[in-house]
Amino acid sequence: MRKFLRENGIGLVFGLLFLIVLVLQAFAGLAQFNDAQRATGLPDISFWRYVTSASFGVDVAENWQSEYLQFFLFILLTVWLLQKGSPESKSLDKPGRETDEEQKVGRFADDKSPKWARVGGWRTALFSNSLGLVMGLIFVGSWLAQSIAGVAAFNEEQLSERQDPVSWSQYLLEADFWNRTLQNWQSELLAVASMAILAIFLRQRGSSQSKPVGSAHDATGVEG
Amino acid sequence: MHRRSITLILGAALLAPAGCATVGSREDAAASVATRLLTAVDAGDGDAACAILAPGTVKTVAEDQPCPEAILGKDLPRPGTVVETSVYGQWAQVKLTDDTVFLAAFPEGWRVVAAGCTPQASRPYDCSVEGD
Structure with missing residues (x-):
């Protein structure tokens, strides 16, 4: 058990923190929603009603889609894009998809390679792109859920303001949809850019996301 | 299939496992309350009409005289046919042939927040009966 916890700490701790923060978000969102209800003379709604509401759904989904977009773009673009001195970049002589030998694919697979890396054909092609593909699919799914x-949620607000609701296709052209989308995208892109650049000059001793403290600023593709 | 229907079906599919009332039944209930209001006013039954107004709307209507009398003088149209009902969260809009009614969800069911509403180009509806 202790071994399991030690070997799965990142997934377990972040998964647990995610659940705790999601519940906290639900309580904060409920309080805000009920403030608005009272301001218009309407009764409070229950916690359960709120967590199954469109209002909570869109607040959750708009953040999820941007996180998955961030990882999807980061995974895909770092195949070709490099950043000299950054631990987020591969070494400068390895842009692109690399050789089968470097990627241990097909006949270069070793005894411990996953079966789909070894077998070739569509299965190896699919497995070779599975991380980006799944991140991309979750991004598209959560962006669709956001819409x-x-x-x-937008129509609920429209009705509360005595205005007509809009269709899904009309909503895709509404400022609300793009404001929610773009405000999340910009923050994710800033986080990636600043992480890639700050990690050239700054260190976090012992972190997998940092170069060793004594590494040169121009050492690229080195992780602690 | 109309995109709106797809949205409603997807919404219903997402909400159904949560044990929520289906979109259809909530729409029917809202349309029924809107029609009941206009029918009560048409029949001169101010008590019945005020009983299905939201508390904030009752307060505004009853500013100068008791609600059951005041509501009858608001020139609400006769109950027509329900043309379209939209339900989103705690709010509903019922469009009838001669009126548009806005309703909100209360523990006891839908209550009319605004009635006798006419559309204004790209502005909120203008309503003869509504709360603050």
């Missing part, structure tokens, strides 16, 4: 929950 569906978003139009319902």
Whole structure:
């Protein structure tokens, strides 16, 4: 058990923190929602009603989609893009998809390689791109969820202001949809850019996301 | 299939496992309350009409005289046919042939927040009966 916890700390701790923060978000969102209800003379809604509402759904989904977009772009673009001195970059002589030998694919696979890396054909092609593909699919799915929950939340507000609701396709052209989308995208892109650049000159001793403290600033593709 | 229907179906599919009332039944209930209001006013039954107004709306309507009398003088149209009902979260809009009614969800069911509403180009509806 202790071995399991030690070997899975990142996934377990971040997964647990995610659940705790999601619940806290739900309570904060409920309080805000009920403030608005009271301001218009309407009764409070229950916690359960709130966590199944479009309002909570769009607030959750708009953040999820941007996080998965961030990782999707980071995974995909760092195949070709490099950053001299950054531990987030591969070494400068390895841009692109690299050789089968470097990637231990097909006949270069070793005894411990996953079966789909060894077998060749569509399975190896799919497995070779599976991380980016799944991140991309989750991004598209959560962006779609944002739009569906978003139009319902937007229309709830429209009705409360005695205005007509809009269709899903009309909502995709609404400022609300793009404001929610773009405000999340810009923050994710800033985080990636600043991480890639700050990690050239700054260190965090012992972190997998940092170069060793004594590494040269121009050492690229080195992780602690 | 109309995109709106797809949205509603997806919404219903997402909400159904949560044990929520289906979109259809909430729409029917909202349309029924809107029609009941206009029917009560048409029949001169101010008590019945005020009983299905939201508390904030009752307060505004009853500013100068009791609600059951005041509501009858608001020139609400006769109950027509329900043309379209939209339900989103705690709010509903019922469009009838001669009126548009806005309702909100209360523990006892839908209550009319605004009635006798006419659309204004790209501005909120203008309503003869509404709360603050």
